[in-house]
Amino acid sequence: MDGALPLAGRRALVTGGGTGIGLACAWALTRAGAAVTVLGRREAPLRAAVEAGAARSMLAADIAALPPLPACDLLVHAAGAAESAPFLKTDAALWQRMLSANLLGAAAVMQAVLPGMLTAGEGRIVAIASTAALKGYAYTTAYTAAKHGLLGLVRALAQEVAGRGVTVNAVCPGFTDTAIVADSIARIQAKTRRSEAEARAELTRQNPQGRLVRPEEVAAAALFLCLPGAAAVNGAAIPVAGGEP
Template structure:
C-alpha cells in the first residue's frame, strides 16, 4: 500500500514523551498509518536514537522541551510546525510517576506531578488548538492511566493529576464537539516500560521482595495477570486518531486487561 493510501497520510502528529516506552510505540503505530511525526521530549540523545530507529517507517523529526515549561512548549511547537506543517494530531503522552505516602508528599512532589502530568497536557493542547480550529480537523489523545479512573495508595499526587487529565479530556471534548476535533484519553494499567521498571526497583528497595516478586505483584492488578505491552496502548491511540473514529469523543479507554470496568 502506498503512503498516500494510508488513513493518516498528510497528517502531522506530535507525540510528547516520544523517545521511549509507550510514546515510541505510539510514534511507530502512527507512522505505519501514514502520519508524519514529530517526537517531543527532554533528552535529545534519546529522541535522536528513536527517530533514527523509526525513520524507515516514514518521515520523523524531533524537538526538545519539558512539557511543564510553558515557554519551552511554545517554542518547541513552533519549531515542530516549521518542520512538519500544521499539527493535526497531538498525543499528550509525557508523564512521570513518583510514589510516596501522602504524609511524606511535600509541596515540591505534589506540584511536580501536576506540572508534568496535567499542566503539560494543558500547555501542549493550547499550542496546537488554534491550528486545529483553523483547519477544522484534529485529534487529541491524552495518555492518562487507570490511576485517572480509580485510586491507588502511595501515589496520591499522580492519581490527582491523572484524574485531572480525565476531567480536562471530557470538558474539552464537549467544547470542541462541533469543530471537527475529538479529544479522548487512553488509560493503561501497569505497562512494560521503563517507568514500571522504576516502580519495581522502588518496591525492591523498600521491601524484602525480589524484582520478580515485585513485578508479579503489579501484574496481579491486571485480571490477565501480566503487564500490558506498549504496542497494545499504541494500537488504541492510533485507532482514536483515524478519520473513521470521528464519533469517539470524550472517552477514557482502559487498556488494562479488565482491571477497571
C-alpha cells in the same frame, strides 16, 4: 488518501515520544502514514527514534517551558511522570511535580496546538492517562489526583470543541512494560526487600490477565482514536488494562 495508509498527509506530534508508550505511538502513527514529530526532554532517545524511522523529526524541549510547536493535525500526549509516597509524606514539591508533569504540561501542549486545529476545522487530541485516572491506588495520591485532573481536562475540552471538528480522548493503560514501571519495581524491591519477580507480581496482580500491558497495545488504542473512523468518539476514556476493574 492512500487506503493502505489511512493517515497519509497528516502531521502528528507525540510528546514523550522518545521512549516507552510515546515511542510506540510514534511508530504506530508513522506506519499509518503520518509525518511524526517526537518531543521530549532528552535529545538522545529522540534522535534515535528519528534515525530508526519511528518519526520524521524531533524537538527536544521540556513541556514546562514550551518553545513554539510545529503545526499538527494529531496530538498524542504521552509525556508524564510517576512518583509514589504515603499521603502524609507527600510534600508540596511532590504535588507540584506530579501536577506539572501530568496535568499542567498536558494543558499547555493542548493550548499550543488547538488553535491550528480549530482553524483547519479538524484535529485529534489523545492524552495517554492511566487507570489511575479511573480509580485510586494507595501511596500515589499526587499522581492519581493529577491523572484524574487530566481525564477531567479531556472530558471538558471534548465538550468545548465537539462541534468544531476536533475530538479529545484519553487512553488509560494499566501497568505497562516501560522504564517508569521498571523504576516502580526497583522501588518496591528497595523498600520491601522482595525479589524482582515478587515485585513484578505485585504490579501484575492488578491485571486479570496476569501480565504487564505492552506499549504497542496502548499505541494501538491511540492510533484508533486518530483514524478517520473514530470521528464520533469524543470525550472517551479507553482502558487498556486487561480487564482491570
